[in-house]
Amino acid sequence: MALSRWQQVVGGLVVAALAGTVVLVARPELAAALPTGSELVEAAATLDPTTVGVGAAVALGALLALLVAFTRSAATDDDRFDRLRERPPEAVTADEATRTGSGFDEDLDRAERGVERGIEATRDRLAELAARVHAAETGDPVPAAREAVTAGAWTDDRTAAAFLGGPELTYSVVARLRLWLDPETERRRRVAATVAAVRERADGGAP
Known part of the structure; x- marks a missing residue:
């Protein structure tokens, strides 16, 4: 049975998320380089x-x-x-x-x-x-x-x-x-x- 258009879009997003997860697992140093939640909040507070x-x-x-x-x-x-x-x-x-x-x-x-x-x-x-x-x-x-x-x-x-x-x-x-x-x-x-x-x-x- 063919998937609906929304199912295809969601499926594509899931694939992208899984790919990102695989990259972070394979390269943990990339995860360490990502900003923390508090850093993001502080950065957002400075934006216009x-x-x-x-x-x-x-x-x-x-x-x-x-x-x-x-x-x-x-x-x-x-x-x-x-x-x-x-x-x-x-x-x-x-x-x-x-x-x-x-x-x-x-x-x-x-x-x-x-x-x-x-x-x-x-x-x-x-x-x-x-x-x-x-x-x-x-x-x-x-x-x-x-x-x-x-x-x-x-x-x-x-x-x-x-x-x-x-x-x-x-x-x-x-x-x-x-x-x-x-x-x-x-x-x-x-x-x-x-x-x-x-x-x-x-x-x-x-x-």
């Missing part, structure tokens, strides 16, 4: 109240902006995935479709649940589409286009390149953290990003 108020307002605004950006990003990914189900990627190049939309839906369902067979089937299907679209746009033979997909040279989208590329292509740290916090949503995001990249190339976009 106006400065404190402005700082608190800025910090709160930054936190709210982060939450809004996170929510919008998740909503955008969900919308892209919904559009993917309504219009499977074979619609990009209909003559290349080799399986029905319902079959692709089944692969997507398995991929979202983390079933390896579904992930591989989805990846293989999208990789072939990406290669043929890349070949059509560049004039390269299809085998060379497949090599470009494996190398990640067919797109500037890091997520799409990593999803279809070889093991040397990696996801961002944020993407890996999202997969740990909410696997289903992150797998969905990766597929949606890949489909969007294929469609962009099919529409004439350069990598």
